[in-house]
Amino acid sequence: MSKRSRxxxxxxxxxxxxxxxxxxxxxxxxxxxxxxxLALGSLDKIKDYSQVxxxxxxxxxxxxxxxxxxxxxxxxxNYLAKEAKDIYKVAKKxxxxxMTIHDALVAFSSESEALGIIENTYRNEILDAKDxxxxxxKLGLDLSGGMSITVKADLDAAIEQQKGSVxxxxxATFKEQAMTQAIETLxxxxxxxxxxxxxxxxxxxxxxxxxxxxAAEADSINSIIMGASVLTFRLVDDEATSSFNEYYSAHxxxxxxxxxxxxxxxxxxxxxxxxxxxxxxxYGLDERVGYLVVKKAIVLDGQHVKSxxxxxxxxxxxxxxxxxxxxxxxxxFGDFTAANVGKSLxxxxxxxxxxxxRIREAIPGGQVAISGFGLDEAQNLQKVLQTAWLSVPLxxxxxxxxxxxxxxxxxxxxxxxxxxxLVLIMIFMxxxxxxxxxxxxxxxxxxxxxxxxxxxALSLTLTLSSMAGMILTxxxxxxxxxxxxxxxxxxxxxxKGRSASINAGFDHAFWAVMDSNITTFIAAIFLSQLGTGAIxxxxxTLAIGVVSSVFTALFVSRLIFxxxxxxxxxxxISIGGRIKQ
Amino acid sequence: MKKVIHFxxxxxxxAIMSVVIIVLGIxxxxxxxFNLGIDFQAGLIQEVAIAPSAVELTYEGSATVSVQLxxxxxxxxxxxxxxxxxxxNFPYVTYxxxxxxxxxxxxxxxxxxxxxxxxxxxxxxxxxNSAVTTVLSTTPYYLHYTGKSAPNVTIDEVRxxxxxxxxxxxxETGKTEDNTFQIRVSDDGSDAExxxxxxxxxxxxxxxxxxxxxxxVMKTDFIGSQFSSSLVSQSILLVLGALALIMIYASIxxxxxxxxxxxxxxxxxxxxxxxxxxxxxxxxxxxxxxxxLTIVGYSINDTIVILDRVRENxxxxxxxxxxxxxxxxxxxxxxRTIITSVTTLLAVFSLYFFTTGSMKEFALALLIGILxxxxxxxxxxxxxxxxxxxxxxxxxxxxxxxxxVVEY
Numbered sequence: 001m002s003k004r005s006r007x008x009x010x011x012x013x014x015x016x017x018x019x020x021x022x023x024x025x026x027x028x029x030x031x032x033x034x035x036x037x038l039a040l041g042s043l044d045k046i047k048d049y050s051q052v053x054x055x056x057x058x059x060x061x062x063x064x065x066x067x068x069x070x071x072x073x074x075x076x077x078n079y080l081a082k083e084a085k086d087i088y089k090v091a092k093k094x095x096x097x098x099m100t101i102h103d104a105l106v107a108f109s110s111e112s113e114a115l116g117i118i119e120n121t122y123r124n125e126i127l128d129a130k131d132x133x134x135x136x137x138k139l140g141l142d143l144s145g146g147m148s149i150t151v152k153a154d155l156d157a158a159i160e161q162q163k164g165s166v167x168x169x170x171x172a173t174f175k176e177q178a179m180t181q182a183i184e185t186l187x188x189x190x191x192x193x194x195x196x197x198x199x200x201x202x203x204x205x206x207x208x209x210x211x212x213x214x215a216a217e218a219d220s221i222n223s224i225i226m227g228a229s230v231l232t233f234r235l236v237d238d239e240a241t242s243s244f245n246e247y248y249s250a251h252x253x254x255x256x257x258x259x260x261x262x263x264x265x266x267x268x269x270x271x272x273x274x275x276x277x278x279x280x281x282x283y284g285l286d287e288r289v290g291y292l293v294v295k296k297a298i299v300l301d302g303q304h305v306k307s308x309x310x311x312x313x314x315x316x317x318x319x320x321x322x323x324x325x326x327x328x329x330x331x332x333f334g335d336f337t338a339a340n341v342g343k344s345l346x347x348x349x350x351x352x353x354x355x356x357x358r359i360r361e362a363i364p365g366g367q368v369a370i371s372g373f374g375l376d377e378a379q380n381l382q383k384v385l386q387t388a389w390l391s392v393p394l395x396x397x398x399x400x401x402x403x404x405x406x407x408x409x410x411x412x413x414x415x416x417x418x419x420x421x422l423v424l425i426m427i428f429m430x431x432x433x434x435x436x437x438x439x440x441x442x443x444x445x446x447x448x449x450x451x452x453x454x455x456x457a458l459s460l461t462l463t464l465s466s467m468a469g470m471i472l473t474x475x476x477x478x479x480x481x482x483x484x485x486x487x488x489x490x491x492x493x494x495x496k497g498r499s500a501s502i503n504a505g506f507d508h509a510f511w512a513v514m515d516s517n518i519t520t521f522i523a524a525i526f527l528s529q530l531g532t533g534a535i536x537x538x539x540x541t542l543a544i545g546v547v548s549s550v551f552t553a554l555f556v557s558r559l560i561f562x563x564x565x566x567x568x569x570x571x572x573i574s575i576g577g578r579i580k581q
Numbered sequence: 582m583k584k585v586i587h588f589x590x591x592x593x594x595x596a597i598m599s600v601v602i603i604v605l606g607i608x609x610x611x612x613x614x615f616n617l618g619i620d621f622q623a624g625l626i627q628e629v630a631i632a633p634s635a636v637e638l639t640y641e642g643s644a645t646v647s648v649q650l651x652x653x654x655x656x657x658x659x660x661x662x663x664x665x666x667x668x669x670n671f672p673y674v675t676y677x678x679x680x681x682x683x684x685x686x687x688x689x690x691x692x693x694x695x696x697x698x699x700x701x702x703x704x705x706x707x708x709x710n711s712a713v714t715t716v717l718s719t720t721p722y723y724l725h726y727t728g729k730s731a732p733n734v735t736i737d738e739v740r741x742x743x744x745x746x747x748x749x750x751x752x753e754t755g756k757t758e759d760n761t762f763q764i765r766v767s768d769d770g771s772d773a774e775x776x777x778x779x780x781x782x783x784x785x786x787x788x789x790x791x792x793x794x795x796x797x798v799m800k801t802d803f804i805g806s807q808f809s810s811s812l813v814s815q816s817i818l819l820v821l822g823a824l825a826l827i828m829i830y831a832s833i834x835x836x837x838x839x840x841x842x843x844x845x846x847x848x849x850x851x852x853x854x855x856x857x858x859x860x861x862x863x864x865x866x867x868x869x870x871x872x873x874l875t876i877v878g879y880s881i882n883d884t885i886v887i888l889d890r891v892r893e894n895x896x897x898x899x900x901x902x903x904x905x906x907x908x909x910x911x912x913x914x915x916x917r918t919i920i921t922s923v924t925t926l927l928a929v930f931s932l933y934f935f936t937t938g939s940m941k942e943f944a945l946a947l948l949i950g951i952l953x954x955x956x957x958x959x960x961x962x963x964x965x966x967x968x969x970x971x972x973x974x975x976x977x978x979x980x981x982x983x984x985x986v987v988e989y
Contacts, residue, residue, distance in 0.1 A: 032668060033649070033656060033658045033668040034658050034659060034660040034666040034667055034668050035660075035666075036658075037645060037647060037658050037660035037661075038660045038661065038666070041645065041660070041661065045645070045661055048661070048662050049660075049661055049662050052662040052663075053662075145711060152805075222774070222776070222777035222780075252662065253643060253662045253663040254642075254643045254663050255643070256643055257642075257643050257718065258643070258644065258645035258646070258661060258716055258718065259716070259718065263642075263643050395774070395805070396774070396775075396776045396777065396803070396805065397804075397805040398803055398804045398805060399776050399801065399802075399803040400801065400802050400803070401711050401712055401798065401800065401801035401802075402711060402800050403708065403709070403710075403711030403797070403798070403799045403800060404649070404650060404709070404711065404715070405650055405652070405708040405709070405799075406711075406799055406800055408651055408652055409652070412652070413935045413936045413937070413940070414935075414936075416931075416935040417931045417932045417934070417935040417936060418931075420931035420934065420935065421927060421928040421930075421931035421932065424927040424928075424930070424931060425924050425927050425928065428923060428924060428927060429924070432920065464936070464940060465868065465871065465940075465943075468932055468936075468940065468943065468944075471928045471931065471932055472875065472925070472928050472929065472932070472947070474928055475924045475925035475926070475927060475928025475929065476878075476879060476882065476921070476924075476925050476928075478920075478921070478924040479882065479886075479917075479921040479924070479925075482917050482920045482921055482924070483886060483917055486914070486916055486917045486920075490913070508893070511889060512885070512886045512889040512890070515831075515834055515885045515886075515889055516881075516882040516883075516885040516886050516889075517882070518830060519827045519830060519831065519843075519878075519881045519882060519885050520878040520879070520881060520882045522823060522826050522827050522830065523823045523827065523874065523877050523878035523881060524878055525823075526819045526820070526822055526823035526826070526874075527819065527823070527871070527874045527875075527878070529819060535867055535868075535870065535871040535874070538871050538875070539871070539874070542875070542878065
């Protein structure tokens with residue numbers, strides 16, 4: 001390869017690395033903390049926020065228009081002007097520039113269309129930030145502080161509990177369903193807490209790993225995990241619901257606290273509470289579609305549900321969910337429905353209302369049919385009703401809480417160690433190899449850059465141990481340069497000239513560098529398979545470092561040598577070792 | 582020409598020395614045993630600071646308001662609905678006393694800050710309780726302070742406070758004026774909610790003795806009894822797997838006795854490190870396993886380069902025994918061996934210098950591992966290969982094709 005194409009290749013690789021690194025840089029240095037907080041919050045919170053902000057904005061625009069009907073649309077609403085212009089263009093109407101508030105707003109067919117556009121702008125801004133976060137290097141718990149928990153699900157006990165029922169006929173499917181269910185329950189409970197960007201994933205067959213960066217409420221989290229999943233049937237208070245909704249639309253911003261409690265609890269009757277009603281959105285995620293006020297008293301406990309299946313109504317052939325209750329449940333349900341015909345019953349999973357159905361008539365006998373929705377929704381409801389018997393006993397198997405201040409200390413330690421290590425190695429290489437040392441330094445700095453950007457590209461978590469891996473990799477990676485330099489010195493000692501020594505040095509060193517790095521790479525890959533996070537971070541860093549150091553030592557450093565030989569016309573080589581040239 | 586060092590003379594004495602050290606290690610392991618960390622010994626370790634509160638914070642609005650504490654500043658981040666989204670920064674350079682900080686905190690809507698410490702208390706080093714949420718609500722959130730201005734608490738007072746509720750071991754960590762203590766409680770596996778119960782027990786005992794707002798949990802580690810056992814067997818399996826693969830690769834690239842020599846050196850280094858860990862009573866945890874595995878990677882790298890040179894020299898040199906071939910090749914690569922050890926040691930040294938706790942012990946173990954790795958590269962793998970090839974004679978082809986002349 002010619003020097004030029006090698007140089008271009010290096011530039012391309014560096015540019016790609018920078019692109020990988022960009023989200024990390026953007027998130028940590030370019031995203032205001034309040035936007036970070038929003039982006040890390042749950043989707044519900046993002047939705048609430050953009051709705052309220054959009055309503056505020058629209059109201060203030062209307063107020064400005066009322067005060068002076070020729071007010072120009074403020075610059076921050078340029079996106080709105082753009083949309084309006086497009087509409088005018090389609091309608092082939094002329095628009096005055098600059099656009100006034102009036103012109104902008106009348107372009108839309110309704111107020112809610114304009115509201116929707118403003119809301120989307122807010123939402124997209126936050127979702128963009130969320131996306132940036134997802135592509136950035138994340139700080140591990142030991143650096144950010146926070147809590148991690150490994151929960152073990154006792155599947156055997158769950159199977160034992162359900163012995164004889166249809167659900168456990170296929171043990172493998174049962175286990176899988178039970179785990180999915182347990183994870184879903186934990187996710188929705190933790191989401192409710194409004195904690196920042198929790199990670200919840202299954203580990204192995206029967207373990208769930210939960211990570212909550214930042215800080216966490218240790219005792220409430222424990223109760224969240226230990227609490228059995230609860231499915232209940234509860235009566236909806238229609239009157240309180242409509243008065244609450246009226247209140248809520250008047251005070252959208254000051255109804256709930258950060259953790260979802262009512263700021264003023266007196267707006268609903270004492271024996272009631274406000275719960276969100278949820279349906280699945282297009283992505284299969286829970287989306288809140290409104291609020292209902294339900295009685296705190298439980299009509300029927302989900303444990304009385306023996307089975308749930310999706311069927312169709314014999315007459316209308318609409319989809320419906322058929323429930324079978326046990327005998328105790330049948331009695332309770334029969335009596336209750338008889339007394340409450342015409343009222344609504346909510347099916348509540350934990351704190352989310354999953355379905356809300358009107359009682360048409362008394363339902364004795366324990367065979368319940370719920371209808372009035374599409375097939376998808378019926379299937380979702382059937383899944384929800386399964387939680388009633390898929391309750392798996394959970395226990396905390398490991399837990400780690402690290403204070404945020406300790407995290408910051410750890411970050412500082414890591415950075416200081418990397419800097420000191422790098423500087424010491426640089427000084428050493430300069431003293432030992434003189435001019436060629438500069439070459440090694442460039443290679444190592446690039447190495448660090450490449451290592452970090454690949455970490456970013458793979459969305460790996462940065463921990464103190466992966467920082468240790470970086471610094472150690474630098475120490476070891478210099479080896480590739482050393483092998484090459486020593487070879488060049490050998491060639492010089494034989495009396496060869498600059499370019500001959502360099503060529504022979506690199507050629508002879510090639511397999512030594514490859515062999516030694518491939519074996520180290522094998523060790524690092526095995527190490528990365530070891531269960532715990534700290535070791536993994538370290539090993540992956542080491543593996544990445546090995547690859548990038550081969551690249552920098554054989555490719556980048558070679559180019560630097562060749563460049564100064566040919567372009568700068570160097571005849572000698574400064575590589576230390578008191579060699580006569 | 583470089584001078585040839587006669588490494589081979591010391592092969593036997595050093596082999597004996599290594600065996601003696603490793604036997605000592607096994608002896609130590611059977612008598613003293615590992616100082617097992619929480620990864621291998623079920624239970625809970627909690628680090629608490631008995632520190633008076635400096636500021637009490639409450640919030641009565643509907644936005645999400647969180648506190649972010651850093652070493653040199655603190656920030657209040659307001660987000661969500663119900664307030665203007667904004668970040669308020671309080672660098673300690675400007676807000677250097679609790680009095681100034683509280684005064685400015687109170688200017689934020691719906692936030693109430695109350696000074697609990699003398700108004701002149703320095704704000705540098707304020708910290709929060711890691712076990713509670715940093716999102717402010719009507720439940721007070723406390724910022725704590727330690728240092729010379731805070732009253733000193735002795736380890737006996739902490740032991741006394743815990744004695745009635747918790748059976749645990751208390752150690753003091755850090756400086757005396759920091760008042761930080763480590764509480765370790767073991768888990769016998771009988772209670773499903775043991776983690777929560779121990780934490781609640783410690784919290785109850787400490788708040789009774791020192792007041793609910795006068796202590797902060799810095800760090801909690803809990804490993805249940807079912808969890809801890811699998812890590813050792815998993816690590817051993819992985820090391821064996823890695824060694825097997827390295828062995829295969831090296832056998833293909835070199836020769837089986839070279840490969841075996843390299844792997845032997847690696848095993849030697851791991852055993853030397855274990856000996857060191859046992860005798861220095863370093864805490865044996867998953868980080869230590871990582872240290873051992875790192876040395877596996879390092880040592881193999883070190884050895885392979887020498888073997889590579891031996892292979893290269895074999896057809897080039899006029900020598901009558903393998904010992905000489907090895908001595909020459911090792912002398913030629915000696916400066917590389919030393920330089921690589923030095924640069925890696927520099928890296929490990931800076932790690933050792935700046936970190937604390939388990940990371941420091943990790944660096945210390947690596948330090949020993951690197952020294953052992955360098956030594957074993959020359960003496961252990963070299964010795965083994967020489968032993969395997971003690972009857973080696975250069976082939977006729979090699980005898981004629983000598984290119985390189987080295988004075989032995």
